[in-house]
Amino acid sequence: MTPFLPFALPEIGEEEINEVLDSLRSGWLTTGPKTKRFEEEFGAFIGAGTEAIAVNSATAGLHLAMEAIGVGPGDEVITTPYTFTATAEVVRYLGADPVFVDIDPGTFNIDPAKLEAAITPRSKAIVPVHFAGLACDMEAILAVARRHGLKVVEDAAHALPATCGGKLVGSLGSDATVYSFYATKTITTGEGGMVVTRDPAIAKRCRVMRLHGISRDAFDRYTSDKPSWHYEVVAPGCKYNMTDIAASIGIHQLKKAWPFQEQRSSMAARYDAALSDLPVDLPPHPAPGETHAWHLYVLRLKETAPVSRNRFIELMAANGIGCSVHFIPLHLHPYWRDRYGFQPEDFPYAHASYQRSVSLPMYTRMTEADQQRVVAAVREILA
Known part of the structure; x- marks a missing residue:
């Protein structure tokens, strides 16, 4: 019997395993030397002058970054409904309200042309989401933000490594960028995430707030010449620190970021070539010279497709292949719909994309034979 091909699997090598074992044997299990090393190497990866703050999830990172830029009760934060709920829920953690702006149907990222219409006296920040690994038009977004004195925090959960204007996401001039691991x-x-910034004040605030608002983290307290028992609580913080066990994996995964991207790019090209004649819209590609991280490969079924999106996923599962949907737009979910009185047609492009979208398996552990199996199943259903 052919084994089930899941939607996603991580690729973990012996290097990661050995680094984790080294951490276990060292006695440093929570935030310690491996986390510090991962932060330093990640900051260097993004570019000189970048400070990196490791956290236990991208959700935590978004929360810390927005708190650090001053988002608070009564503020508004502009973002897209075409994202995972974490992007908007952290705004509510801070007593603020998300304001949704529809996507550009050509990129499925937030539409910069619609931003200014969403700005009010309560607006504090813009949170663009680099959907599927394709960078937003950050030049346009940052221009709007600067005209109106707004902060920018990039949700780059999908976007390592991706570029915009020839520069890595994370080095584009926003106040902070947050990645998911x-x-x-x-x-x-x-589980894990990283906040990157070139603003020392934001970095300092994130470091304090990620561990209960304590002025010194555990690693500093137990490796400095000051008494290890002494610390000061300077704010009501959170418990968002990354462990050395997690960082041990990240140290070696980071070294593979570019090779992984090259593999994903090749896989996307193979899907494009094999599926272009079917009743589907292929994913958007970056401009020449730019890099797409290819976190997701999202097909959109045309009206002429012989089956609905939901039926397509059922038939793929019957063929032993897992698929997913990215995303159910936030304005369709009960909490956001009921709190803000949204209707499906309020964000027509996000809604229309969702109704037709399906994400195919694409991860570096897949073999070419695995991908051919996916292609064969898609063609059997749609051809």
Whole structure:
């Protein structure tokens, strides 16, 4: 019997395993030297002058970054409904309200042309989401933000490594950028995330707030010449620190970020070539010279497709292949719909894309034979 091909699997090598074992043997299990090393190497990866703050999830990172830029009760934060709920829920953690702006149907990222219409006296920040690993038009977004005195925090959960204007996401001039290292992402630590910024004040605030608002983290307290028992609580913080066990995985995953991207790009090209004659819209590609992280490969079924999107997923599962949907737009979910009185047609492009979208398996552990199996199943259903 042919084994089930899941939607996503992480690729973990002996290097990661050995580094984790080294951490277990060292006695440093929570935030310690491996986390510090991962932060330093990640900052260097993004570019000189970048400070990196490791956290236990991208959700935590978004929360810390928005708190650090001053989002608070009564504020508004502009973002897209075409994202996972974490992007908007952290705004509510801070007593603020998300304001949704529809996507550009050509990129499925937030539409910069619609931003200014969403700005009010309560607006504090813009949170663009680099959907599927394709960078937003950050030049346009940052221009709007600067005209109106707004902060920008990039949700780059999908976007390592991706570029805009020839520069890595994370080095584009926003106030902060947040990455995810969840098990399905382009690199993983199991659970985890990273905040990057070039603003020392934001970095300092994130470091304090990620561990209960304590002025010194555990690693500093137990490796400095000051008494290890002494610390000061300077704010009501959170428990968002990354462990050395997770960082041990991340150290070696980061080294593979570019090779992984090259593999994903090749896989996307193979899907494009094999599926282009079917009743589907292929995913958007970056401009020449830019890099797409290819976290996701999202097909959109045309009206002429012989089956609905939901039926397509059922038939793929019957063929032993897992698929997913990215995303159910936030304005369709009960909490966001009921709190803000949204209707499906309020964000027509996000809604229309969702109704037709399906994400195919694409991860570096897949073999070419695995991908051919996916292609054969898609063609059997749609051809």
